[in-house]
Amino acid sequence: MKDVATRAGVSEISVSRVMRNAPNISDALRRKVTDAANALSYTPNRLAGALKSQSSNLVAVVLPSMSNAVFPAVLDGIESVLDEQGLNAVLGLSGYDPDREVRVIRELLSWSPKGIILTGVHHGEAVRGMIAQMDVPVVQIMDIEGDPIGSMVGVSHSHAAIAAADHLHARGYRRIGYIGAWNERPERSLARRLAFEQQLQHHGTPLVAAHILEDRSSARIGAAATIALLTEHPEIDCIFYANDDLALGGLFYALSAGLDVPRELGLMGFNGLDIGKATPIPLSSIETPRFQMGAKAADLLLRSRTEGPQTVDLGFRVFDGGTT
Amino acid sequence: MKDVATRAGVSEISVSRVMRNAPNISDALRRKVTDAANALSYTPNRLAGALKSQSSNLVAVVLPSMSNAVFPAVLDGIESVLDEQGLNAVLGLSGYDPDREVRVIRELLSWSPKGIILTGVHHGEAVRGMIAQMDVPVVQIMDIEGDPIGSMVGVSHSHAAIAAADHLHARGYRRIGYIGAWNERPERSLARRLAFEQQLQHHGTPLVAAHILEDRSSARIGAAATIALLTEHPEIDCIFYANDDLALGGLFYALSAGLDVPRELGLMGFNGLDIGKATPIPLSSIETPRFQMGAKAADLLLRSRTEGPQTVDLGFRVFDGGTT
DNA sequence: ACCATTGTTGACAACGTTAACAATTCAATT
DNA sequence: AATTGAATTGTTAACGTTGTCAACAATGGT
Incomplete structure (x- = not known):
């Protein structure tokens, strides 16, 4: 900064003020300083600035x-x-x-x-x-x-879960399952599942089963979990997933297995990712902003x-x- | 730091050294300082440290x-x-x-x-x-x-493009198209397409057509572009996409339209995203680390x-x- | 007992900037 | 011409650390 000040023939503080474009700077000063700064291709040191100004x-x-x-x-x-x-x-x-x-x-x-x-x-x-x-x-x-x-x-993840439960109930699903992953980390996944279960209970159609995986979410895991859940509970007619990755896995499995979606099996994700809107059957989901x-x-x-x-x-x- | 030094009964520089765990610090000093630092829940100011040490x-x-x-x-x-x-x-x-x-x-x-x-x-x-x-x-x-x-x-994007061309040629495709997006930003997309075209030429089966979109990549755009390209050039038997998002869109379209993949239409993406490995037909792609x-x-x-x-x-x- | 070496601690100044205050200029008013 | 006040520029002293150098203590070899 000293070099710029010298070259511009002004004080260091004036350079500082121009660089930060502080108020009350004459055009002449601004010109002199910016010219000098450009000529030297000066880059202010923000470490020093932040240290002094405490912000x-x-x-x-x-x-x-x-x-x-x-x-x-x-x-x-x-x-x-x-x-x-x-x-x-x-x-x-x-x-x-x-x-x-x-x-x-x-x-x-x-x-x-x-x-x-x-x-x-x-x-x-x-x-x-x-x-x-x-x-x-x-x-x-x-x-x-x-x-x-x-x-x-x-x-509100609890409201979202309630909306999902209501939606699935309105669509006529009565034997609903849930698939989560990563041991329900973060906590909001757990909160969502609990609210979902409670609302299903409220509708008189309690959750048939919840399958919580240890692995991190992915479509592959979602497919595997879907197979596992349906094998153990063949009566399930709909699955609510903790996120779209898992749900897409479920959807892909269902498509491959020739299941009649959404009649034979309903699928609902969470997040509303773009990819889910381009699948052969668009994935129902909760869109979050x-x-x-x-x-x-x-x-x-x-x-x-x-x-x-x-x-x-x-x-x-x-x-x-x-x-x- | 002054407070910590006072509380620990040592100099500021000693606090500094302990916090950075510099060499040659006695256990006694380290104890005193860390105790004081914890008691005051002191957080060093890295702005100052970085300013002085220039790193x-x-x-x-x-x-x-x-x-x-x-x-x-x-x-x-x-x-x-x-x-x-x-x-x-x-x-x-x-x-x-x-x-x-x-x-x-x-x-x-x-x-x-x-x-x-x-x-x-x-x-x-x-x-x-x-x-x-x-x-x-x-x-x-x-x-x-x-x-x-x-x-x-x-x-090497050019080598990857060559590998893709070779792979598609080896699979028997002879009338190949290309779909890119976002006006071929970044430049490496362009480089890849050019190398791809050149290698196809080399095989004696020049690219039938390239369809470059203005929009940013997405599965939806990929599906639309696939439809457009196939409508304009019905003879195309295989499409190489600039990325997996586009390719997945193409795959979803093909699945919906009941095309026989990979016989009637081959599809190849770029990047090797996880999701492409869980689709009903896994998406061929170039995996990048x-x-x-x-x-x-x-x-x-x-x-x-x-x-x-x-x-x-x-x-x-x-x-x-x-x-x- | 001596000296050289290593280990450990401290005093001081400086990193590059900006806040606070002081000084100057200049136009507008009386 | 004198006065005022706003606009503009400058001076000084920090911000909280760490590099440099100096001092002192402990160690080990002769």
């Missing part, structure tokens, strides 16, 4: 993993807003491991981010303590039910200085495909 | 977008290595826009990252200049053909201090599914 233009983002198609979309949404505001995301992946999540959050907080976006609402005292100490705005995404640290942006969730979370984070913590229910939509 | 534990990662399933996997790979080394990724998305990419790179470099991972090998003077000035290690991923700035990790690409790129970045720039060909595999 960093970094936003910490903690997600479980990129292997579930939901989170890339969320990240796209987050970046779309951050980019527009000249902010950068520092990313941490927890791998669904609470200990690793704590470690990652601690690391990210050490960059004094402008805010932090966390996934889910289940965070222990360790996390709450760190956040409180740093006094950093928090937005938690995915869920809107629970005891949040800051703002929440997401959908993933991109928007990320965008809104970033947006809320930036507003949270002025407005307080909020809860935003982005809602879901029952996508009535051909599999139910 | 930041941040790695800049520039990807085009998260909406293509390739990049989340790459990012997972990158994070797996960074996490293990206690580094953090600062992410920037270019949206396939060169101008935006330049802007993003400039932003990320202002954090004095330890290294930067870029996508592709097509970078102009603006980028090269910034990189050179900052003297930061670079790894470019995806391609291994071109004029790199630093190291390259990826696969996406996760490994990210992991190797991060690994190379860390080694590049000692070892120089390198080119790593991770290779591909022809996945011989049921659609060819």
